[in-house]
Amino acid sequence: MARGSGGSPSQPGARRGTASALNWVGEQLAVVGPDPHGAIASLAALMPPESGVVTVVGQLAGPDDWAFLTEALPIAVPPGSAARLAVSGAGMDAAGSGPPAAALARQLQADVYAPSGQLLLIPGGGMFAIDGWRWFAPDGRVRRGGRRHPRPHWEAEVDTLVRHAAPGVRAYAVPAGIWLFTDAPHLPEPGLDDLVLAVPMDRDRVTVVLGRPGTPPPDAEAVFSLVEALDPSMLIASYGDAAGAALQLAGTVARHWDTPVEVATGLPTLDGADRLVSVSLDADGQGWWTPPVSRLRCTADGPPVPVGPVDFLADLRPAGPGSYRLNERWVVEATQFGLWVRPPFAGQHLGDVRRRPGQSRRLMILVGLPGLPLPDDVLPVLHMLLNRLTAEARARVDFEPAELDHLLTPDSTDRPDVVLAAQRSTPPRWWHRDSRFFAVLLTVDGPTGTVRTDAGDVEPGQLGEILAAYRDPDPRPVLLIGSAPVAPDVEQLLADQLQAVTIGRRADGWWASLPRRVDRQPRPAIRLTTAFPFSDDDLATVLTPPRPAPPRAPSGPPGAAPLQAPFGPAGAAPLRAPSGPSDAAPLLALAPVPEGFPAGDGSRTVVAARGPDQRQPFRLDGRPVTAWEFAIAVADQRPGWAGRPEPVRLEVGEIAEPMLRLLANYLRAPVSARSRLVADVPSATAASGWFTVTPRDGGVDPSSVDPHQRSFPQR
Secondary structure, three states: OEEOOOOOOOOOOOOOOHHHOOEEEEOOEEEEOOOOOOHHHHHHOOOOOOOOEEEEEEOOOOHHHHHHHHHHHHHHOOOOOEEEEEOOOOOOOEOOEOOHHHHHHHHHOOOEEEEOOOEEEOOOOOEEEOOOEEEEOOOOOEEEOOOEEOOOOOHHHHHHHHOOOOOOEEEEEEOOEEEEEEOOOOOOOOOOOOHHHHOOOOOOOOEEEEOOOOOOOOOHHHHHHHHOOOOOOOEEEEOOOOHHHHHHHHHHHHHHHOOOEEEEOOEEEEOOOOOEEEEEEOOOOOOEEOOOOOEEEEOOOOOOEEOOOOHHHOOOEEEEOOEEEOOOOOEEEEOOOEEEEEOOOOOOHHHHHHOOOOOOOOEEEEEOOOOOOOOOOHHHHHHHHHHHOOHHHHOOEEEEOHHHHHHHOOOOOOOOOEEEOOOOOOOOOOOOOOOOOEEEEEEEOOOOOOEEEOOEEEOHHHHHHHHHHHHOOOOOOEEEEEOOOOOHHHHHHHHHHHOOOEEEEEOOEEEEEOOOOOOEOOOOOEEOOOOOOOOHHHHHHHOOOOOEOOOOOOOOOOOOOOEOOOOOOOOOOOEOOOOOOOOOOOEEEOOOOOOOOOOOOOOEEEEOEEOOOOOOOEEEOOEEEOHHHHHHHHHHHOHHHOOOOOOEEEEOOOEOHHHHHHHHHHHOOOEEEEHHHEOOOOOOOOOOOEEEEOOOOOOOOHHHOOOOOOOOOOO
């Protein structure tokens, strides 16, 4: 908020140099006087043009500036135009003489508008004259105007209410509308640097600011008696400790007019990107934060609901009004009390939970359904949610149940990033924290290679999805710290699921498994030549950009060259990809098409045969194959499908979600399967009946790494 300081216009002085020249920031808008940081010009440039009026904005430092303005204005204002002199005090009587604006009106023989006291420039484009604007005519006539420019339609009604405040309530005119708070003995007058004066003005609706830091919330009935005459399209904003009173007032207005009323969860403010957010101040005015939900809509019945998208969740798939899908088993819903992390189907609990009140100073995160125990798979989801919050928001989080508060305590600097191990497990002595790696501590059963936790055994596919929830969007390679070696095929599976270099210790040393995609030539696991923490040359080797895969062309008729399986079993015969129609054909049959198979709607669809188990979930040419081999077959038959945003639908019978993710990662394209056939996923997860996963961006893209430079921070 910029505030002009009026110099004394009554004393003549010499004209200032070229530094005082008018700075034109618009066709009819100029800045005059000192503006060392450009703040005045930035705010002035946002003002809407005023037809037939030249506006000059500035803060004049003394008589020299006034003298220059007196000389420059006749040149700047063409005949037949009016002038708006947006300089504090320009419309105020000066000592021993009349207002400077009156003299300029006579000199220009044009109308001049000027503030009679202090003038404030308002973020978002607007001006607010504390004591009102005055209109000066060339013939000496003077007329008073409103306080705001551009003048909103609600101004006269609001300023009338200011003069008729209810007992026990103080009322002030502010740029955005009216400010109401509890009157108290010896309460000081607000200063011109109060944040409430920086709330942007909305010309279409008035803002009612309720409360003041350091005072109790005003009486809701007294406030309603004052504002009930206003248009119910009003926005009610809470300030200080008035969040509850603001919601109560909004509910009363909504019931009175039987129309929704919006409430800002703090003072509406423009952030650094000129986006409208709400800033919530603590009751004492000392601390502040930006709640993740900026506005709530109150209705005559029902709990308040968020207005518009929640910015830090907006990239997630929607799961209903104000709700977003964290994964296929958990959604997060924005509510009046904060955030609710719950299963997709909350049933009878929805109404009661949504009516829970909140606190303006804290962010409540409610997890699960009332009375039901929390499953273990919610923990990585909560980590992912916390990682999305700003530091200021995380510092104000309260979990319910409180047993989850340990998630808010930063891990020791000597602990790995993730511990998926039995209790009392500790990292081996050779390990120490290295910021270049995303470290994962595992308890691995030596004979079987199974990963064990206190909650039970973890399948390889589950392990990758759990680590992804903890890791995203961490860009570092994954370092596996196991009590025994992780099987090489599990390491490769993790690298493919995470799309990240994954390093693990085997009996013969350290190995790095590299993520695979059909658009790149696959590389086998690389043995590192040095021990942990590894040399720079070793890291450069594993991060060397892979060569792009050679261009693929659709396979020809039967008898075409066989498809090699780069990572198939040793000595395995080559696979032959069944032939198909052109790349543009929407149906790819890698197995006999069942009789009565629907003709389809033109979506890209692959018909495949199911394999014997999760590790070999598909069949090609009658032989079990891995997901990687299957992806190669699809890419060879339909090279134009890889790397495209259109989903590839899979008709293969029952399939697990991690396997769909693998295919999406390999093809760099969304992959869908029928919801009812995806294991452990509710059949109603998608209205269309299809369950879709998208490819995962694993962070460090090897194609963007220079192997001859350090790719990570110094240790």
